[in-house]
Each structure stands twice: as structure tokens, then as C-alpha cells.
Amino acid sequence: MSDDDDRLRRLLGGDETAWLVERVHRRLEQGRPLSGTVTLTQASAAQRRAVELLLGRRAGSGGSVSVSLDDVDRMLRTSGVAPEGLREAVVRLRGPVRDLAVESATRAAAWQRAFAELDALVGRRPELSGWRSWLESTGLVRRLAPAAEDARPLLDRLTAVLDRLPSPGIPIGRLASETCGDAHALDEGRPLATLALSAARALGGRLYANDGGADARRAAWAAVGVHLDDLSSLVLCLGLPGDHHTPMGRVLKAAADAGEPCVLTLRQLRRHESPLTAGLVRVCENPVVVAAAADELGPSCPPLVCTGGRPSTAVWRLLDLLSSGGAAFTYHGDFDWGGVAIASAVYERFGFRPWRFDVSAYEAAPSSAPLTGRPCATPWDPELARAMARRAVRVEEELVIPDLLADLASAM
Structure with missing residues (x-):
């Protein structure tokens, strides 16, 4: 160790000046200038004597002690202990200084x-x-x-x-x-x-x-x-004609004859390979429509499929089987942006005629519920999206169930 290193350690390297070195080191890491004054509150007598030795003068009185970084820098330079000043002294005592700003940017x-x-x-x-x-x-x-x-x-x-x-x-x-x-x-x-x-x-x-x-x-x-598996993906339907020669066909026929809603699993739908023939199929968004149709119309209800919100894999599979059997679709859902997005997905894949799901039906439906969410297009009736954005209310499917049931009854 050189004489300058020994002098530096005696001036700044002891326990009594560790607080000062730490403050300077932190400033260097933060990229702040080594100027101004730093203060140690509740300084001990030993810490006060160390500052007096460092600066060569009394450090004042009271419970705290203040140190001018400019004075320390000047003293280190002029004494030759650290010719490049306070920064050099701290690096020699503590090692290389991290650049926190650069590290943060990196x-x-x-x-x-x-x-x-x-x-x-x-x-x-x-x-x-x-x-x-x-x-x-x-x-x-x-x-x-x-x-x-x-x-x-x-x-x-x-x-x-x-x-x-x-x-x-x-x-x-x-x-x-x-x-x-x-x-x-x-x-x-x-x-x-x-x-x-x-x-x-x-x-x-x-x-x-x-x-x-x-x-x-x-x-x-x-x-x-x-x-996640073939049994967790489901689709709800009512009135779909079945048959006597396939397992799923028999399930559908029994449910249709009883006028009861039928829940099909993806497993059943994947194992059914032949198309389903049903003519015109009405598609709704909410299960409550199916329940009301079963209560009101029973075995007389025409074919009805429920997406249950955004279509599951089972819903898509059932609609694929119906489409391959020549079915045409007519669709109703919630007049909100989520419902429009669901309808758009069905329309893009199969096409449909709107079932009271156009601009005239929307404007006629009473509602004061605010419409929220991100607007999206209504390609089956472009004016509908503009009317929804302008009126800014949502109309849930449950509010128009009497009209939907009347349509289903008239198709019997």
C-alpha cells in the first residue's frame, strides 16, 4: 500500500467516515454532481472528530455535522492524497462505481x-x-x-x-x-x-x-x-331432428320428441360423421331463450341452437354438421359490442339472415342500459353498427324473448 493510499484510508476509510463515503458513492451511482453539502444528523463524537481531521477545522457544535463536498474535493486534490478529487478517492476505497442510469436504460x-x-x-x-x-x-x-x-x-x-x-x-x-x-x-x-x-x-x-x-x-x-377435452366443450340445442341409426341421432330425436333442450358434447359431435339435415336453423346467444322456447313450444319448437356466448368448439362442430347438411341460418343475439363480435364470427363462417338483429329491430327495442366496449362492424347490416354507436344503449336478448317466441311459434 502506498503512502497516499494509507493517508486516504486514515482520512476517509474508517468507520467514522463511512457514512460520508456511502453518500458520495450513492451520488456517483445516480449520476449526481459531487457538490453542495451533506449532513449527518445525530453524529457521534468520534464522527465529529473524523470530519474535523478531514477538513482541518472545527465541525461546529450541535447534534448534527455538515460536510461541504466541494471542500473535501479541494482538500484531496491540493494535498495530493487523491489528485483527481473526491470521485477518485471513493473509487479507490469502494471499487468501480455502477452507472445506475445506464443499467436502467439497458x-x-x-x-x-x-x-x-x-x-x-x-x-x-x-x-x-x-x-x-x-x-x-x-x-x-x-x-x-x-x-x-x-x-x-x-x-x-x-x-x-x-x-x-x-x-x-x-x-x-x-x-x-x-x-x-x-x-x-x-x-x-x-x-x-x-x-x-x-x-x-x-x-x-x-x-x-x-x-x-x-x-x-x-x-x-x-x-x-x-x-381441454372432448367432454368439457358443450352446445345447447332444441328441436333438432334426429335419427334412429346413430347414437347422437337417437339422443337428438328423443329430446326433440319430448320437447326438451339437449346438451351435446364435443365427443358426441366428433363421433357423428354424417351431415345433419334441419332446413332453417335459428341461432341465439343466450340459454334463457332456449329454456323459454322449451317451456312455451315444447316438441313444436323449430330447430334452435344456442351459442352460449362466444361459440365453443362444440358449437362450431354442430353448425358445421348442419351447414354440410344444407341448413340455412338466421341469427339473434345481444345488441352490444360483445354480441356483435359473436355474431360477426358466425356470419364470417356461415353467413346468416338476421333474426330481429338488424337496425330496425335495434331502434324499436326499449332500453336505457349504457353501451360500452369497442365498436365493431355488422356486415349483415352495416347501418346497425352506426345506429348502435349513435344511440349508445345495449339491448339484451332477454328483453325481446316474447318477440322471438312469436317468431318460433309462427314457424311451426
């Missing part, structure tokens, strides 16, 4: 790169923008993958999954295998599954955070066309 850039693919997708999918803000505000990604280098592959896989949603119908294991190269990547409890499920909830109009157990998880995935 971390921010790394996280920006980690989110780049996902943010590009969200830019193309504005319906995910609220969910993306929720991710940022909750810090969920950083809790699941604290380092940006770990988060980037996770978020890239998440982007690949979301790029396939909503799906017309796919098992979750196959979705995981095709997007991530790992059939178990979306298994419950995995970080990717946690993020993907929150996004599925966003796409399905649900709360982003986990809001229930296994049933809620199945419903959230089903709303975007992903099924």
Missing part, C-alpha cells in the same frame, strides 16, 4: 426487445390492448420471468399461441405442440399457460385475472375455440 431496452413480438401482435389486435396494459400494470410477466432474457422466449411463445386465437376448434395439447413444440406448454400451472389463459379471457370478454377453478378455465379456453 434493462429497459432488454425488456422492450422481450415484448417486441407480442407488442407487434397487439398492434394488429386492438382487442388485446387493455390486456397488454394490465400485464404491464400488474407486473405479471416479471413475476413469472424476472429477467428479460428469460421472458423473451416465454413471450415469443405466447405470441405464437395468441396468433392462433380465436380458433375454429383445437385441442389445447395440439395448440401447444404446434405453437411451442411442447404438447404440455399450456398445462395448468406453467408460466405460459398463466399468460395465455389471461389473454384468452380478454378475447372472450372476461376478467383477465383467474376468476375461478377448472370450470372457469375450461369456459375461458372454450370461448376462443380451445378445448
Whole structure:
């Protein structure tokens, strides 16, 4: 150790001046200038004597002691103990100084790169923008993958999954295998599954955070066309004609003859390979319509299928079987932006005639409930979207059930 190092340690390297060195070190890390005064409240007698030795003068009286950083810097330079001043002295005592601003900028850039693919997708999918803000505000990604280098592959896989949603119908294991190269990547409890499920909830109009157990998880995935198994994806129908020679046909026939609603599983629908012949099929959004039709019309109810909100894989499969059998569709749903989005998905895939689901029906329906959400197009009646944006009220399907039942009765 040189004489200058020994002198420096005697002046600033002891326990009594450690507080001063720490304050200067913190300023250096933060990129702040080494000027002005620092104060130690409730200074001990030993700390006061150390400051007096450092500055070569009395440090005043009272419970606190103040030190001019400019004076210390000048003394270190002129004495030759640290020719480059206070910064040099602290580096010699404590080692290299971190640049926190640079480190912060580097971390921010790394996280920006980690989110780049996902943010590009969200830019193309504005319906995910609220969910993306929720991710940022909750810090969920950083809790699941604290380092940006770990988060980037996770978020890239998440982007690949979301790029396939909503799906017309796919098992979750196959979705995981095709997007991530790992059939178990979306298994419950995995970080990717946690993020993907929150996004599925966003796409399905649900709360982003986990809001229930296994049933809620199945419903959230089903709303975007992903099924966890062949028994959890369901569709509700009434009055669909069956047959005597297939298992599902016999189920449908028994339900239709009894005038009772029928719940079909995806397993049943996948095992039924022949088209279903039903003529004109009415499609509604809410199960309460099916229940009312069964109560009012019973076995006389014409074919009616319920999407139950956003169509599940089972709903799509049933509509596919009906379409391949030559069925035509007429559709009714909630007059809100969520209902319009569901109708648009059905219209894009099969087409339909509106069933009291056009601008005249909307304007005639009484309602004062505020319309919220993101507007979307109504390609079966472009004027409907403009009327909804202008009137800004929602009309739930339950409010017009008497009219829907009258239509079903007149078709008997």
C-alpha cells in the first residue's frame, strides 16, 4: 500500500467516515454532481472528530455535522492524497462505481426487445390492448420471468399461441405442440399457460385475472375455440331432428320428441360423421331463450341452437354438421359490442339472415342500459353498427324473448 493510499484510508476509510463515503458513492451511482453539502444528523463524537481531521477545522457544535463536498474535493486534490478529487478517492476505497442510469436504460431496452413480438401482435389486435396494459400494470410477466432474457422466449411463445386465437376448434395439447413444440406448454400451472389463459379471457370478454377453478378455465379456453377435452366443450340445442341409426341421432330425436333442450358434447359431435339435415336453423346467444322456447313450444319448437356466448368448439362442430347438411341460418343475439363480435364470427363462417338483429329491430327495442366496449362492424347490416354507436344503449336478448317466441311459434 502506498503512502497516499494509507493517508486516504486514515482520512476517509474508517468507520467514522463511512457514512460520508456511502453518500458520495450513492451520488456517483445516480449520476449526481459531487457538490453542495451533506449532513449527518445525530453524529457521534468520534464522527465529529473524523470530519474535523478531514477538513482541518472545527465541525461546529450541535447534534448534527455538515460536510461541504466541494471542500473535501479541494482538500484531496491540493494535498495530493487523491489528485483527481473526491470521485477518485471513493473509487479507490469502494471499487468501480455502477452507472445506475445506464443499467436502467439497458434493462429497459432488454425488456422492450422481450415484448417486441407480442407488442407487434397487439398492434394488429386492438382487442388485446387493455390486456397488454394490465400485464404491464400488474407486473405479471416479471413475476413469472424476472429477467428479460428469460421472458423473451416465454413471450415469443405466447405470441405464437395468441396468433392462433380465436380458433375454429383445437385441442389445447395440439395448440401447444404446434405453437411451442411442447404438447404440455399450456398445462395448468406453467408460466405460459398463466399468460395465455389471461389473454384468452380478454378475447372472450372476461376478467383477465383467474376468476375461478377448472370450470372457469375450461369456459375461458372454450370461448376462443380451445378445448381441454372432448367432454368439457358443450352446445345447447332444441328441436333438432334426429335419427334412429346413430347414437347422437337417437339422443337428438328423443329430446326433440319430448320437447326438451339437449346438451351435446364435443365427443358426441366428433363421433357423428354424417351431415345433419334441419332446413332453417335459428341461432341465439343466450340459454334463457332456449329454456323459454322449451317451456312455451315444447316438441313444436323449430330447430334452435344456442351459442352460449362466444361459440365453443362444440358449437362450431354442430353448425358445421348442419351447414354440410344444407341448413340455412338466421341469427339473434345481444345488441352490444360483445354480441356483435359473436355474431360477426358466425356470419364470417356461415353467413346468416338476421333474426330481429338488424337496425330496425335495434331502434324499436326499449332500453336505457349504457353501451360500452369497442365498436365493431355488422356486415349483415352495416347501418346497425352506426345506429348502435349513435344511440349508445345495449339491448339484451332477454328483453325481446316474447318477440322471438312469436317468431318460433309462427314457424311451426
